[in-house]
Amino acid sequence: MRTEILDYLVEAKTAGVSSRTVCALIGISTRTIQNWRCRGTVDKRKGSARFVAHRLSAEEEQRFFDLANTARFRDKSAEQIVAQLADENEYLASASTLSRILRKRAAMEHRRESKKPANNSRQQPITVTGPNQLWAWDITWLRTSVVGLFLYAYTIIDVYDRSIVGWTIELNESDEHAAKLFARVIRDLKVITEIIHADNGNAMRGMTLAVFLDMLCISRSYSRPRCSNDNAFIESWHKTLKYSVGYPKCFQDIKHARAWYADFINWYNNAHLHSSLDYVTPIQCRTGAALQIYERRNQAIVSAYTKNPLRWRQGKVRRYGYYRVETYYRPILSKNAA
Numbered sequence: 001m002r003t004e005i006l007d008y009l010v011e012a013k014t015a016g017v018s019s020r021t022v023c024a025l026i027g028i029s030t031r032t033i034q035n036w037r038c039r040g041t042v043d044k045r046k047g048s049a050r051f052v053a054h055r056l057s058a059e060e061e062q063r064f065f066d067l068a069n070t071a072r073f074r075d076k077s078a079e080q081i082v083a084q085l086a087d088e089n090e091y092l093a094s095a096s097t098l099s100r101i102l103r104k105r106a107a108m109e110h111r112r113e114s115k116k117p118a119n120n121s122r123q124q125p126i127t128v129t130g131p132n133q134l135w136a137w138d139i140t141w142l143r144t145s146v147v148g149l150f151l152y153a154y155t156i157i158d159v160y161d162r163s164i165v166g167w168t169i170e171l172n173e174s175d176e177h178a179a180k181l182f183a184r185v186i187r188d189l190k191v192i193t194e195i196i197h198a199d200n201g202n203a204m205r206g207m208t209l210a211v212f213l214d215m216l217c218i219s220r221s222y223s224r225p226r227c228s229n230d231n232a233f234i235e236s237w238h239k240t241l242k243y244s245v246g247y248p249k250c251f252q253d254i255k256h257a258r259a260w261y262a263d264f265i266n267w268y269n270n271a272h273l274h275s276s277l278d279y280v281t282p283i284q285c286r287t288g289a290a291l292q293i294y295e296r297r298n299q300a301i302v303s304a305y306t307k308n309p310l311r312w313r314q315g316k317v318r319r320y321g322y323y324r325v326e327t328y329y330r331p332i333l334s335k336n337a338a
Helices: 002-014 019-026 030-039 058-068 078-087 095-104 175-189 207-215 228-242 254-270 282-287 290-307
Strands: 124-128 134-143 150-158 164-170 195-198 219-222 326-330
Touching: 002 019, 002 030, 019 030, 058 078, 058 095, 078 095, 134 228, 150 175, 150 228, 150 254, 164 175, 164 254, 175 207, 195 228, 254 282, 282 290
Parallel strands: 134 195, 195 219
Antiparallel strands: 124 326, 134 150, 150 164
C-alpha cells in the first residue's frame, strides 16, 4: 500500500500536481511521505503485521494443534507432548508455543473429573463498628541466643481498636496452643467474637482449633495464598513490635521472652499513640475514653481557627475521631460462617 502511494505521487508529479496537494487529498502528511522515502516502507510500529522468520506457518500450527488433540496426547500437558515427540525424534515447536496455540483456540479449559478449582479472589466487605467483633491473629518467630532455635509468639489483635487482647509464647507451633489461648481470652474477657481471621499456616488450619471455634459458632476467615495484606493488621503489629527501640536481638530463654513481651504489650495497649486511631491509645479507644480526647482536641483547634483563620488558607479544619469505622475485606469464609 505504501509503495503504491509513492508510485502514485511520482505519477502525479509528472502530471504537474504537487505532492502537498496529493497528500492533502488522501489525508497523509508530507512528513510521512518523507519518512517512507528515507527509511523505507516497512511498518516498524509495535503490533504491526510483519514477517517473522521463526513463526510457525498456518499449516504447521494446524498440524501441531491436531496432533495435540489426538487420543494419545489429549490428556497430556504441553510439556509432556513436546517431550514425548522428542523421544520419537520429532520436534515441531516448544511447549510454550503449543500452550499459546491451545489458548488462542480455547482448548485450555478444565477437563478433569475433579471439581474445577474455586476462585477465592473475591472479597466480602465487613464493617467493624465496635470492639470484639473481629479478631485477627498470627504467629511470629522470636530469635534466641542459639542459632537456628526460635520461640513462637501467638498474638491476637482486635481490628477495631488495635488492642492486643491475648498472647502467649511457646516452644513450637501448634493448633492446641492456639485453642488454649483463645479459650483463655474468651474466659477472661467474658465475650465471644463474631469472626476470627488468620493466615493459612498449619496451626491456623488445625483441627483442634477448628473444632473449638465451631463449638462456639465463631466464623473463621483465612487469607488468600501469598496475600499478606489480607492479614495486614497483625502484620503491622509485628512490624511495630520488631522495629521498636529496645527490641532484643535475641532472647535468652522463654522466661526472658515472656517478660519482655508482657511489658511491651502493656506499653502498646496503654501508652502507644496509634496513628490509625487518631493518636490515642488502643485502651482509650476500647473503653470509649477516646471520644472525650477527640472532643478536647477539636475544641482547641476550632478555638485557634476562630482567633486566626488566616493560618488555615484553604479553610479546612482537621477534626479528630471521624474515621473510627473500620471496613475489613474478608477474602474467604468457612462453611460455618454466619
